[in-house]
Amino acid sequence: MSLVEPKEKIFRSGFVALIGRPNVGKSTLVNELVGQKVSITSPVAQTTRNRLRAILTTQNAQLVFVDTPGIHKPHHLLGQRLVQSARRSIGEVDTILLIFEGCHPPGKGDYFVVNLLREEERPVLIVLNKWDLLPLEKSKQRENEYKDLFRELDWPIFCCSATHGTGLEGLIEEISRNLPIGPRLFPPEMVSDQSEQTIFRELIREQVLLHTREEIPHSVAVRIDRLEEILPKPGKKSQNVHTAILATILVERKSQKGILIGKGGSMLKQIGQAARLQMQVFINGSVYLELFVKVVPNWRSNPASLAELGYEGN
Structure with a gap:
């Protein structure tokens, strides 16, 4: 047989x-x-x-x-x-x-x-x-x-x-x-091709939208100014690696900056804490996040500002 x-x-x-x-x-x-x-x-x-x-x-x-x-x-x-x-x-x-x-x-x-x-x-x-x-x-x-x-x-x-x-x-x-017949295009364990920097930027913007709703809907963008892995110092008990992130939230008007910062910095603190928790889940590690707010008038209509933030045209 x-x-x-x-x-x-x-x-x-x-x-x-x-x-x-x-x-x-x-x-x-x-x-x-x-x-x-x-x-x-x-x-x-x-x-x-x-x-x-x-x-x-x-x-x-x-x-x-x-x-x-x-x-x-x-x-x-x-x-x-x-x-x-x-x-x-x-x-x-x-x-x-x-x-x-x-x-x-x-x-x-x-x-x-x-x-x-x-x-x-x-x-x-x-x-x-x-x-x-x-x-x-x-x-x-x-x-x-x-x-x-x-x-x-x-x-x-x-x-x-x-x-x-x-x-x-x-x-x-x-x-x-x-779909056409063909091999895997990415490793099977991969779920996104986005860089960590892009994902961190978006997680911050998400929390701005969730916390401010209609007050600052589309006038906000986020720029990651620094992203660094900090190794534990020799002799320290903790051997965990920390990810340090310095980011700037861009808005178009001074009044929007005031809303984002909040009384005594309370709103910015809430946004930062919520974004940091999301980031720690994403990388399964510790994150130190520092946020700043900057006014850039009419950035949504400025080609140079859009290019700097990665919103390229055709």
Whole structure:
């Protein structure tokens, strides 16, 4: 009796862009898909500014998610560059996830985003996120409302909740099926290709958004001025390595600086403590963080300031 060699297992890999309007939950979805926080989140729209890549490796595939800024009508140079960044991603990936807030009916902005993708030859998968916020009796009606957006297009729909992690298994399977056959693009244990400096900068900005909400929504940026690992001194009992970070929070107006610092420095202290805890979880080590606040008028419309902060144009 002859033994038949088993067929080689097919492995797929590729890039997947998350496209949608601001605040539809793209970053929360990315974090849930990879099982770890790699993208900052907040209730404030346009939280994501950089095209962040998060990596999920399964037995059959490696999915590289590209979390993009929300597509919106820009009101300054920074906004223009964020939208350019999101639109560039559409042409640089293998599969597209088009994310909507499923708990709300489609609006004009949703029609605009659909029209951007209407002629795409790449696979497009629809994700109706925040499905847990929709009453069960309205689910069929809401799904049909979104189907009307792309009635003539063969785009499958997945109803999900990034917050609760429901509906994601089927989505991952469908994404994997749509990726090209190929080897791993990153080591299997890797979940993000972002530098520590970039992640630290974003963790600080996240806490600014969470603590100040609408008072300083989009006028803030963070610059890491110093990042250093401090080795323990010879003879010290503690052998732990400390990461020392010196960062500057940039705002556009003097009044915003006052809000960020707070009475007696209380607000800046809260922001720093919360960001430091997040950083320590990320690196699984000790962090010393020192924050400063600087006013840079109209930095969002200044090409030199944007370039210094890494928001490059085309």
